[in-house]
Amino acid sequence: MGNDRGPGPAGGTPALGIVGAGQLARMMVEAASELGVRTVVLAARADDAAVPVASEVVLGEATGGRALADLVARCDIVTFDHEQVDLELLHQLEREGARLRPGLRTLRVAVDKAEMRARLAAEGLPVPRYEVLDGDARGPEQLAAAVCTFAGLEGWPVVVKAARGGYDGKGVWSVDGEAAARALCEEAASARIPLLVEAHVDIDVELAVVVARGEDGASVAWPPVETAQVGGVCREVRFPGRLDPDLAGRAAALAQEVASVVDATGVLAVELFSSDGRLFVNEIAARPHNSAHWTIEGATTSQFENHVRAVLGFPLGDTSPLAAHVASVNVFGAPSAEAELGEAELGDRMSAALSVRGAHVHLYGKTPRPGRKLGHVTVCGDEPADVRTRAWAAAQALGTPIPDSLDVAAS
């Protein structure tokens, strides 16, 4: 074992280190615990979601050399809760013997959308037409001119993205003309944010496929799901949603090809657009992903368990769905300041949520704040409208605002 702070786990499983301690780390820890695996998380804050359940905690930044070295020293395998990492630092640790899963080859693609686009395009995989804007070589005027030139070919609007650091809709802008392009490019240049510009895709449906892949290249995919985004933020995941078997089959095959191209170890999520019957890769994440939280109750093996299995070198579990329909709805802090609610009222909300039949309530142990993602609710069943209605009822009971655009009442 890489640490001497107690006996090793039963069954010869190594200790698992996780860079980051958010809700994904928390759910990895829950899955690891079931397998008897010890976990060590690198947490930026003492109140991060995974801190109360991890076997050990290293406090420090994911980009901090000393903290990372401490994490590596305490465990056998290191995996990731997020992409806000320093690739050079990780590369050095890998050279010194750290076992990172996924490895650098995958991380480079996962942390940089320009790199991701280039890698997938080079393999002939379908991505929207794009151009990387080299901010170092060009001032804001030249950046904006490049956006306008691109739009001249592809038509307005175009989509401008931060190549690094974006998440949950942050770092993605729809730009509908020259004035907007200028304003955005000035802001990005002053913040030294590297950009790419992409053609707008007319989206019929947004979907996601999560794949688990072993170091030996064997991979399994959970069934594709429809995702419902509002302002770039995932609010609801539906299995199977509006995905017909043909589309779902092509999406799963494409996602497994992506996992192979980027040489993933562990879980890899592929977010896709379907447009007029054609699929485009939108984003990828080389870690467990919001679009597969439903697998905790909805599939034989959850994404978190298979991520733990894959990065530790164990065989992957069955990804078959366990119900005909599953809805998973994210829980967000209500616009009013939740922190001002008394304990009794918060308890009442929890009681109301847990009284919804078959509602699997997951809370991440985070202090409620307006708009903060606090948990999710999954419901499995036979009828799509029924599972959606119940999942939203429980999420709403916990304070989640219902977006008008999702047509929940009519579901």
Next chain:
Amino acid sequence: MGNDRGPGPAGGTPALGIVGAGQLARMMVEAASELGVRTVVLAARADDAAVPVASEVVLGEATGGRALADLVARCDIVTFDHEQVDLELLHQLEREGARLRPGLRTLRVAVDKAEMRARLAAEGLPVPRYEVLDGDARGPEQLAAAVCTFAGLEGWPVVVKAARGGYDGKGVWSVDGEAAARALCEEAASARIPLLVEAHVDIDVELAVVVARGEDGASVAWPPVETAQVGGVCREVRFPGRLDPDLAGRAAALAQEVASVVDATGVLAVELFSSDGRLFVNEIAARPHNSAHWTIEGATTSQFENHVRAVLGFPLGDTSPLAAHVASVNVFGAPSAEAELGEAELGDRMSAALSVRGAHVHLYGKTPRPGRKLGHVTVCGDEPADVRTRAWAAAQALGTPIPDSLDVAAS
């Protein structure tokens, strides 16, 4: 919140204290984590199973006044992993304001088989004929004479039990004649073990029903299961096993009556014998129980989640089964010294277990020792023989010896 060691949980859920930190506590912690609930365990040893996952750990004996007071101070509700507690001490803490779930009224019955028998018999519930042997008032000769007098009425063999402190077949002896009675009573008297003697029951099938009950008296039961014991130790749990719907229905109703009689809050397990169509209550446990580990994957809500819900005052979840057949097999350390196995070989075992299709492997993080309960494996499916075969295959891959009496090969 009862502690100031970090932010409270989201959703207004209180911090949950657990007396004891074994595998039941570990699985309670896993369920609590999903609900966003912080946990504090009172652990006798730093390497107890729940220690690596609990939010906080108090080190000390479950019968230690200072340790218990520390636990109570750090949380809002206290529940239990085992029955090796000091009732007087708990009574005092309750008087001082500690919120124990289950409360003293239930604990008194759970820790003392004589008390349990008396309470159930007084309500007319079916228990084997029994007599409490008052060890304080009688020497070993008189105890043995009382056993023989009881056997004179009921016939040999009789079952002698330690009223307190027994578990997993320990503290239960089948006594087939006067010589055996004398030997046992001498040993028990010198160890000051309080005894009771019971009539032997010709068992057709051993079954168990686990009930969750709220403080408001509302209760739900999981479907009864057949349990397979070897030497008093549960080796396998089968849903529905050989239980026909009539027997299962009567068993569930009886168990819910038991839960009501003992005023349980949280999960209560009732172990039953079926003999010639009649049901007898054998043992009860006022906590989650080995006979319902299968509910983690096999039922909509697990016994651990409903225990957490019940003791915290939240509504109980649906106990419906999710598969037609479920087998859950306990994992034990192999007779050979597992500790001598290298990490690679233990890893190979885990890989072999996880390669069994649909095998849900739970390990409790305990150091393997011969005969030690290390985990369990659950398989859900459509065919009873198939789920048994797969569950045993995974358990055997992890080193579990297969008892001849269970007819696993032929299953």
